[in-house]
Amino acid sequence: MRSARLARPGVGPHAVDFRSGNVCRRRLAGDHQTFPGTETIRMSLDYLNDRAVNVAARLIRQANDEKRPADALLRELFRSSGDEIRRDSAEITRIVYTFYRWSQLANRKDSLPGKIRSCLRNADRFTESVEYFSRKELQNVIPHWVKKHVDVNMDWLRALQAEPRLWLRAKRDAAADLKGKLEHDSSIEPKSMPEAIAFSGKEDLYRHPDFQAGRFEIQDISSQVVGLICDPKPGETWWDTCSGEGGKLLHLSDLMQNKGLIWASDRSKRRLDVLKKRAARAKAFNIRRRAWEGGEYLPMKTQFDGILVDAPCSGVGTWGRLPHARWSTNLNDVRELAEVQKRLLRNVARSVKRGGKLVYAVCTLTREETSQVVEDFDDRFPEFELETPTVAGVESSVEDRITTIWPHALRGNGMFVAVWRRQAQE
Incomplete structure:
Protein backbone atom coordinates (compact mmCIF):
# COMPACT_ATOMS: atom_id res chain seq x y z
CA MET A 1 0.00 0.00 0.00
CA ARG A 2 1.22 3.47 -0.79
CA SER A 3 1.32 5.36 2.47
CA ALA A 4 -1.52 7.70 3.33
CA ARG A 5 0.69 10.74 3.43
CA LEU A 6 -0.20 14.35 2.71
CA ALA A 7 0.96 14.20 -0.85
CA ARG A 8 -0.37 12.41 -3.85
CA PRO A 9 0.91 8.87 -4.32
CA GLY A 10 3.79 8.79 -6.72
CA VAL A 11 7.52 8.50 -6.78
CA GLY A 12 10.65 10.26 -5.69
CA PRO A 13 12.80 12.65 -7.67
CA HIS A 14 14.58 10.15 -9.94
CA ALA A 15 12.93 8.89 -13.07
CA VAL A 16 13.80 7.58 -16.49
CA ASP A 17 13.86 9.87 -19.47
CA PHE A 18 12.32 7.82 -22.27
CA ARG A 19 13.55 10.17 -24.94
CA SER A 20 17.27 10.07 -24.19
CA GLY A 21 17.45 6.88 -22.13
CA ASN A 22 19.20 8.88 -19.44
CA VAL A 23 18.47 8.91 -15.76
CA CYS A 24 17.64 12.45 -14.73
CA ARG A 25 16.51 14.13 -11.55
CA ARG A 26 12.81 14.63 -11.92
CA ARG A 27 9.97 15.73 -9.69
CA LEU A 28 6.82 14.05 -10.85
CA ALA A 29 5.09 12.81 -7.71
CA GLY A 30 1.76 14.52 -7.32
CA ASP A 31 1.15 14.71 -11.04
CA HIS A 32 1.94 11.10 -11.74
CA GLN A 33 4.04 11.40 -14.89
CA THR A 34 6.67 8.90 -13.88
CA PHE A 35 8.25 7.14 -16.90
CA PRO A 36 5.93 8.76 -19.44
CA GLY A 37 5.89 7.49 -23.02
CA THR A 38 5.30 10.26 -25.48
CA GLU A 39 4.12 8.24 -28.44
CA THR A 40 3.00 4.72 -29.24
CA ILE A 41 6.04 2.78 -30.45
CA ARG A 42 5.69 -0.72 -31.84
CA MET A 43 8.14 -2.97 -29.99
CA SER A 44 8.74 -5.55 -32.72
CA LEU A 45 10.02 -8.86 -31.38
CA ASP A 46 12.33 -9.07 -34.40
CA TYR A 47 14.45 -6.28 -32.96
CA LEU A 48 14.00 -7.02 -29.26
CA ASN A 49 17.14 -6.75 -27.16
CA ASP A 50 17.58 -10.07 -25.32
CA ARG A 51 19.71 -8.38 -22.67
CA ALA A 52 16.94 -5.87 -21.98
CA VAL A 53 14.41 -8.71 -21.64
CA ASN A 54 16.63 -10.57 -19.19
CA VAL A 55 17.26 -7.45 -17.10
CA ALA A 56 13.53 -6.67 -17.09
CA ALA A 57 12.74 -10.24 -16.02
CA ARG A 58 15.17 -10.02 -13.08
CA LEU A 59 13.63 -6.74 -11.99
CA ILE A 60 10.07 -8.11 -12.21
CA ARG A 61 11.07 -11.11 -10.09
CA GLN A 62 12.64 -8.77 -7.56
CA ALA A 63 9.53 -6.60 -7.45
CA ASN A 64 7.34 -9.63 -6.87
CA ASP A 65 9.61 -11.23 -4.27
CA GLU A 66 10.25 -8.04 -2.29
CA LYS A 67 6.73 -6.57 -2.76
CA ARG A 68 8.27 -3.34 -3.97
CA PRO A 69 7.01 -1.00 -6.73
CA ALA A 70 8.66 -1.46 -10.10
CA ASP A 71 9.30 2.25 -10.62
CA ALA A 72 11.41 2.45 -7.45
CA LEU A 73 13.44 -0.59 -8.48
CA LEU A 74 14.00 0.84 -11.95
CA ARG A 75 15.39 4.05 -10.46
CA GLU A 76 17.72 2.06 -8.22
CA LEU A 77 18.84 -0.11 -11.13
CA PHE A 78 19.76 2.77 -13.39
CA ARG A 79 21.47 4.73 -10.64
CA SER A 80 23.74 1.81 -9.78
CA SER A 81 24.37 0.35 -13.26
CA GLY A 82 27.03 0.99 -15.85
CA ASP A 83 26.66 2.62 -19.25
CA GLU A 84 25.61 -0.62 -20.96
CA ILE A 85 22.44 -0.95 -18.88
CA ARG A 86 21.77 2.78 -18.96
CA ARG A 87 21.86 2.77 -22.74
CA ASP A 88 19.00 0.27 -22.63
CA SER A 89 17.09 2.09 -19.87
CA ALA A 90 14.23 3.24 -22.07
CA GLU A 91 13.75 -0.24 -23.55
CA ILE A 92 14.00 -1.98 -20.17
CA THR A 93 11.47 0.40 -18.64
CA ARG A 94 9.08 -0.03 -21.52
CA ILE A 95 9.34 -3.83 -21.30
CA VAL A 96 8.66 -3.80 -17.55
CA TYR A 97 5.64 -1.54 -17.89
CA THR A 98 4.29 -3.52 -20.86
CA PHE A 99 4.52 -6.67 -18.76
CA TYR A 100 2.43 -5.16 -15.97
CA ARG A 101 -0.15 -3.91 -18.50
CA TRP A 102 -0.64 -7.23 -20.22
CA SER A 103 0.55 -9.95 -17.81
CA GLN A 104 -2.98 -11.15 -16.99
CA LEU A 105 -3.50 -12.23 -20.59
CA ALA A 106 -0.28 -14.26 -20.77
CA ASN A 107 -0.18 -18.04 -20.39
CA ARG A 108 0.44 -18.76 -16.72
CA LYS A 109 2.46 -21.86 -17.58
CA ASP A 110 5.03 -19.89 -19.59
CA SER A 111 8.39 -18.88 -18.12
CA LEU A 112 8.74 -15.24 -17.14
CA PRO A 113 10.70 -14.37 -20.33
CA GLY A 114 7.99 -16.18 -22.28
CA LYS A 115 5.28 -14.16 -20.55
CA ILE A 116 7.19 -10.96 -21.29
CA ARG A 117 7.32 -11.79 -25.01
CA SER A 118 3.61 -12.63 -24.96
CA CYS A 119 2.90 -9.24 -23.36
CA LEU A 120 4.98 -7.48 -26.02
CA ARG A 121 3.05 -9.29 -28.76
CA ASN A 122 -0.25 -8.19 -27.20
CA ALA A 123 1.02 -4.62 -27.00
CA ASP A 124 1.87 -4.76 -30.71
CA ARG A 125 -1.61 -6.08 -31.52
CA PHE A 126 -3.24 -3.34 -29.47
CA THR A 127 -1.10 -0.70 -31.21
CA GLU A 128 -2.27 -1.97 -34.57
CA SER A 129 -5.94 -1.97 -33.50
CA VAL A 130 -7.49 -0.99 -30.17
CA GLU A 131 -10.44 -3.20 -31.12
CA TYR A 132 -8.31 -6.36 -31.25
CA PHE A 133 -9.21 -7.34 -27.66
CA SER A 134 -12.75 -7.93 -26.46
CA ARG A 135 -14.29 -6.38 -23.37
CA LYS A 136 -14.11 -9.78 -21.65
CA GLU A 137 -10.37 -9.94 -22.30
CA LEU A 138 -9.67 -6.35 -21.27
CA GLN A 139 -11.57 -6.75 -18.01
CA ASN A 140 -8.69 -8.96 -16.92
CA VAL A 141 -6.18 -6.07 -17.05
CA ILE A 142 -7.60 -4.66 -13.80
CA PRO A 143 -8.04 -6.39 -10.41
CA HIS A 144 -11.40 -8.14 -9.95
CA TRP A 145 -12.38 -5.98 -6.96
CA VAL A 146 -12.37 -2.86 -9.13
CA LYS A 147 -15.43 -3.90 -11.11
CA LYS A 148 -17.69 -3.39 -8.08
CA HIS A 149 -16.18 -0.07 -7.04
CA VAL A 150 -15.51 1.81 -10.31
CA ASP A 151 -17.85 2.46 -13.23
CA VAL A 152 -15.79 0.34 -15.63
CA ASN A 153 -16.26 1.14 -19.31
CA MET A 154 -14.54 0.01 -22.49
CA ASP A 155 -12.99 3.40 -23.24
CA TRP A 156 -11.28 3.40 -19.83
CA LEU A 157 -9.98 -0.16 -20.26
CA ARG A 158 -8.48 0.75 -23.62
CA ALA A 159 -6.96 3.95 -22.20
CA LEU A 160 -5.26 1.88 -19.48
CA GLN A 161 -3.46 -0.17 -22.13
CA ALA A 162 -2.28 2.73 -24.27
CA GLU A 163 1.11 4.41 -23.93
CA PRO A 164 0.65 7.51 -21.77
CA ARG A 165 1.29 11.00 -23.07
CA GLN A 219 2.36 18.30 -15.27
CA ASP A 220 -0.36 15.92 -16.37
CA ILE A 221 -3.22 17.60 -18.18
CA SER A 222 -5.85 16.42 -15.67
CA SER A 223 -3.86 18.06 -12.87
CA GLN A 224 -3.81 21.24 -14.92
CA VAL A 225 -7.60 21.10 -15.11
CA VAL A 226 -7.74 21.08 -11.29
CA GLY A 227 -5.88 24.39 -11.19
CA LEU A 228 -8.27 25.92 -13.71
CA ILE A 229 -11.25 24.70 -11.69
CA CYS A 230 -9.77 26.34 -8.57
CA ASP A 231 -9.59 29.57 -10.59
CA PRO A 232 -7.74 31.61 -7.93
CA LYS A 233 -7.69 35.36 -8.46
CA PRO A 234 -4.72 37.72 -8.06
CA GLY A 235 -4.65 39.06 -4.51
CA GLU A 236 -6.56 36.15 -2.93
CA THR A 237 -5.32 33.88 -0.14
CA TRP A 238 -5.28 30.13 -0.81
CA TRP A 239 -4.14 26.97 0.96
CA ASP A 240 -2.91 23.84 -0.80
CA THR A 241 -3.29 21.44 2.12
CA CYS A 242 -1.50 18.44 0.58
CA SER A 243 0.99 20.24 -1.60
CA GLY A 244 3.66 17.57 -1.87
CA GLU A 245 6.44 19.10 -3.96
CA GLY A 246 4.13 21.66 -5.47
CA GLY A 247 2.84 20.60 -8.89
CA LYS A 248 -0.63 22.11 -8.58
CA LEU A 249 0.50 24.85 -6.21
CA LEU A 250 2.86 26.34 -8.83
CA HIS A 251 -0.06 26.41 -11.25
CA LEU A 252 -2.17 28.32 -8.70
CA SER A 253 0.67 30.81 -8.26
CA ASP A 254 0.87 31.41 -12.00
CA LEU A 255 -2.89 31.87 -12.27
CA MET A 256 -2.68 34.42 -9.44
CA GLN A 257 0.05 36.26 -11.37
CA ASN A 258 2.31 35.96 -8.33
CA LYS A 259 -0.06 38.23 -6.37
CA GLY A 260 -1.80 37.37 -3.13
CA LEU A 261 -0.63 34.48 -0.96
CA ILE A 262 -0.65 30.68 -1.13
CA TRP A 263 0.09 28.53 1.90
CA ALA A 264 1.55 25.09 1.21
CA SER A 265 1.45 22.30 3.78
CA ASP A 266 2.70 18.74 3.86
CA ARG A 267 3.79 16.29 6.52
CA SER A 268 7.19 15.84 4.85
CA LYS A 269 9.86 18.47 5.38
CA ARG A 270 11.81 17.02 2.46
CA ARG A 271 8.91 17.58 0.07
CA LEU A 272 8.47 21.12 1.31
CA ASP A 273 12.18 21.75 0.79
CA VAL A 274 11.90 20.50 -2.79
CA LEU A 275 8.87 22.76 -3.24
CA LYS A 276 10.96 25.73 -2.14
CA LYS A 277 13.56 24.99 -4.84
CA ARG A 278 10.89 24.46 -7.51
CA ALA A 279 9.18 27.71 -6.56
CA ALA A 280 12.47 29.59 -6.83
CA ARG A 281 13.09 28.16 -10.30
CA ALA A 282 9.54 29.08 -11.36
CA LYS A 283 9.94 32.54 -9.81
CA ALA A 284 6.83 31.95 -7.69
CA PHE A 285 7.29 34.29 -4.75
CA ASN A 286 3.79 34.34 -3.23
CA ILE A 287 4.18 30.96 -1.46
CA ARG A 288 4.59 30.18 2.24
CA ARG A 289 5.27 26.69 3.63
CA ARG A 290 4.16 24.96 6.82
CA ALA A 291 4.49 21.35 7.96
CA TRP A 292 1.14 19.73 8.83
CA GLU A 293 0.22 16.16 9.69
CA GLY A 294 -3.41 16.58 8.64
CA GLY A 295 -4.85 16.64 12.14
CA GLU A 296 -7.37 18.92 13.82
CA TYR A 297 -4.65 21.34 14.92
CA LEU A 298 -4.19 23.56 11.86
CA PRO A 299 -0.85 25.13 10.92
CA MET A 300 -2.30 28.63 10.64
CA LYS A 301 -5.42 30.52 11.77
CA THR A 302 -6.04 32.26 8.45
CA GLN A 303 -9.43 32.35 6.75
CA PHE A 304 -8.95 31.52 3.09
CA ASP A 305 -10.61 32.58 -0.14
CA GLY A 306 -9.97 29.04 -1.35
CA ILE A 307 -8.64 25.72 -0.08
CA LEU A 308 -7.46 22.87 -2.29
CA VAL A 309 -7.55 19.41 -0.72
CA ASP A 310 -5.62 17.33 -3.25
CA ALA A 311 -5.81 14.34 -0.96
CA PRO A 312 -3.80 11.12 -0.79
CA CYS A 313 -5.66 8.43 -2.67
CA SER A 314 -5.42 4.97 -4.20
CA GLY A 315 -4.24 6.41 -7.53
CA VAL A 316 -6.58 4.29 -9.66
CA GLY A 317 -6.69 7.17 -12.15
CA THR A 318 -2.94 6.78 -12.76
CA TRP A 319 -2.97 3.09 -13.61
CA GLY A 320 -2.35 3.77 -17.28
CA ARG A 321 0.89 5.55 -16.41
CA LEU A 322 1.84 3.31 -13.48
CA PRO A 323 0.52 -0.14 -14.48
CA HIS A 324 2.35 -2.03 -11.71
CA ALA A 325 0.23 -0.11 -9.16
CA ARG A 326 -2.85 -2.04 -10.32
CA TRP A 327 -1.52 -5.16 -8.65
CA SER A 328 -0.31 -3.56 -5.40
CA THR A 329 -3.51 -1.68 -4.51
CA ASN A 330 -6.39 -3.41 -2.75
CA LEU A 331 -9.82 -2.59 -1.40
CA ASN A 332 -8.53 -2.13 2.16
CA ASP A 333 -6.23 0.62 0.86
CA VAL A 334 -9.22 2.34 -0.73
CA ARG A 335 -11.28 2.20 2.46
CA GLU A 336 -8.45 3.45 4.67
CA LEU A 337 -7.67 6.33 2.31
CA ALA A 338 -11.35 7.29 2.09
CA GLU A 339 -11.34 7.86 5.86
CA VAL A 340 -8.21 10.02 5.52
CA GLN A 341 -9.91 12.07 2.81
CA LYS A 342 -13.06 12.63 4.87
CA ARG A 343 -11.01 13.65 7.88
CA LEU A 344 -8.94 16.16 5.88
CA LEU A 345 -12.07 17.85 4.53
CA ARG A 346 -13.63 18.02 8.00
CA ASN A 347 -10.49 19.52 9.50
CA VAL A 348 -10.06 22.34 6.99
CA ALA A 349 -13.69 23.27 6.25
CA ARG A 350 -13.99 25.99 8.92
CA SER A 351 -10.93 27.74 7.47
CA VAL A 352 -12.83 28.65 4.29
CA LYS A 353 -14.14 32.22 4.33
CA ARG A 354 -17.85 32.78 3.96
CA GLY A 355 -18.31 32.96 0.22
CA GLY A 356 -15.03 31.09 -0.27
CA LYS A 357 -14.32 27.92 -2.22
CA LEU A 358 -13.32 24.41 -1.11
CA VAL A 359 -11.94 22.14 -3.85
CA TYR A 360 -11.55 18.37 -3.37
CA ALA A 361 -9.44 16.56 -5.98
CA VAL A 362 -8.17 12.98 -6.17
CA CYS A 363 -6.55 11.02 -9.01
CA THR A 364 -8.77 8.02 -8.39
CA LEU A 365 -12.11 6.72 -9.65
CA THR A 366 -13.44 4.52 -6.83
CA ARG A 367 -16.84 5.49 -5.45
CA GLU A 368 -15.54 5.20 -1.87
CA GLU A 369 -13.02 7.99 -2.52
CA THR A 370 -15.18 10.17 -4.73
CA SER A 371 -18.97 10.39 -4.54
CA GLN A 372 -19.15 8.81 -1.08
CA VAL A 373 -16.65 11.31 0.32
CA VAL A 374 -18.78 14.11 -1.12
CA GLU A 375 -21.92 12.66 0.45
CA ASP A 376 -20.21 12.43 3.84
CA PHE A 377 -19.11 16.07 3.67
CA ASP A 378 -22.54 17.28 2.53
CA ASP A 379 -24.17 15.57 5.52
CA ARG A 380 -21.77 17.20 7.98
CA PHE A 381 -21.51 20.70 6.51
CA PRO A 382 -24.86 21.96 5.21
CA GLU A 383 -23.45 25.51 5.05
CA PHE A 384 -21.40 24.43 2.01
CA GLU A 385 -23.14 24.21 -1.35
CA LEU A 386 -21.87 22.11 -4.23
CA GLU A 387 -20.97 23.90 -7.44
CA THR A 388 -20.42 22.25 -10.82
CA PRO A 389 -16.67 22.18 -11.57
CA THR A 390 -16.07 22.46 -15.32
CA VAL A 391 -13.54 23.99 -17.69
CA ALA A 392 -14.82 25.22 -21.04
CA GLY A 393 -13.84 22.94 -23.89
CA VAL A 394 -12.68 20.09 -21.62
CA GLU A 395 -14.54 16.80 -21.86
CA SER A 396 -15.64 15.50 -18.49
CA SER A 397 -18.47 13.51 -16.93
CA VAL A 398 -20.65 15.66 -14.67
CA GLU A 399 -23.19 14.00 -12.40
CA ASP A 400 -24.88 15.56 -9.36
CA ARG A 401 -22.56 18.59 -9.70
CA ILE A 402 -19.35 16.57 -9.34
CA THR A 403 -16.87 15.98 -12.17
CA THR A 404 -14.94 12.92 -13.29
CA ILE A 405 -12.22 13.29 -15.91
CA TRP A 406 -11.66 9.90 -17.49
CA PRO A 407 -8.20 9.07 -18.91
CA HIS A 408 -9.54 8.62 -22.43
CA ALA A 409 -11.11 12.09 -22.44
CA LEU A 410 -7.86 14.06 -22.32
CA ARG A 411 -5.19 11.37 -22.81
CA GLY A 412 -4.08 11.93 -19.23
CA ASN A 413 -4.73 10.61 -15.73
CA GLY A 414 -8.18 9.98 -14.31
CA MET A 415 -9.28 12.70 -11.91
CA PHE A 416 -12.27 13.43 -9.69
CA VAL A 417 -13.11 16.99 -8.61
CA ALA A 418 -15.80 18.43 -6.33
CA VAL A 419 -16.21 22.11 -5.46
CA TRP A 420 -18.17 23.64 -2.60
CA ARG A 421 -18.96 27.29 -1.91
CA ARG A 422 -19.38 28.28 1.71
CA GLN A 423 -22.55 30.30 2.03
CA ALA A 424 -22.04 34.00 2.67
CA GLN A 425 -24.49 33.88 5.58
CA GLU A 426 -25.16 30.89 7.85
Missing part, protein backbone atom coordinates in the same frame (compact mmCIF):
# COMPACT_ATOMS: atom_id res chain seq x y z
CA LEU A 166 3.73 13.45 -21.57
CA TRP A 167 2.10 16.79 -20.79
CA LEU A 168 3.77 20.11 -20.08
CA ARG A 169 2.26 23.22 -18.55
CA ALA A 170 3.68 26.46 -19.90
CA LYS A 171 3.60 29.64 -17.87
CA ARG A 172 0.91 32.03 -19.04
CA ASP A 173 3.25 34.27 -21.02
CA ALA A 174 5.40 31.49 -22.50
CA ALA A 175 2.99 29.07 -24.21
CA ALA A 176 3.16 30.39 -27.77
CA ASP A 177 6.95 30.67 -27.72
CA LEU A 178 7.40 27.18 -26.29
CA LYS A 179 5.08 25.62 -28.85
CA GLY A 180 7.35 27.08 -31.50
CA LYS A 181 10.40 25.46 -29.91
CA LEU A 182 9.21 22.06 -28.69
CA GLU A 183 7.85 19.14 -30.68
CA HIS A 184 4.24 18.62 -29.65
CA ASP A 185 0.97 17.09 -30.82
CA SER A 186 -1.42 19.99 -31.27
CA SER A 187 -4.19 17.64 -32.43
CA ILE A 188 -4.93 16.52 -28.84
CA GLU A 189 -4.28 19.82 -27.05
CA PRO A 190 -7.57 21.40 -25.87
CA LYS A 191 -8.04 24.78 -27.52
CA SER A 192 -9.41 26.13 -24.22
CA MET A 193 -6.14 25.23 -22.45
CA PRO A 194 -3.43 27.06 -24.41
CA GLU A 195 -0.80 26.41 -21.71
CA ALA A 196 -1.17 22.60 -22.03
CA ILE A 197 1.46 21.08 -24.35
CA ALA A 198 1.42 17.43 -25.46
CA PHE A 199 5.17 16.92 -25.79
CA SER A 200 6.25 14.51 -28.53
CA GLY A 201 9.98 15.19 -28.78
CA LYS A 202 13.02 13.22 -27.65
CA GLU A 203 15.08 15.79 -25.76
CA ASP A 204 15.78 15.65 -22.05
CA LEU A 205 13.39 18.32 -20.82
CA TYR A 206 15.16 18.74 -17.52
CA ARG A 207 18.23 20.04 -19.32
CA HIS A 208 16.18 22.38 -21.50
CA PRO A 209 17.05 26.05 -20.87
CA ASP A 210 13.38 27.01 -20.73
CA PHE A 211 12.76 24.44 -18.01
CA GLN A 212 15.78 25.69 -16.10
CA ALA A 213 14.38 29.21 -16.46
CA GLY A 214 11.05 28.14 -14.97
CA ARG A 215 9.04 28.71 -18.14
CA PHE A 216 7.31 25.31 -18.06
CA GLU A 217 6.57 22.41 -15.70
CA ILE A 218 5.94 18.74 -16.41
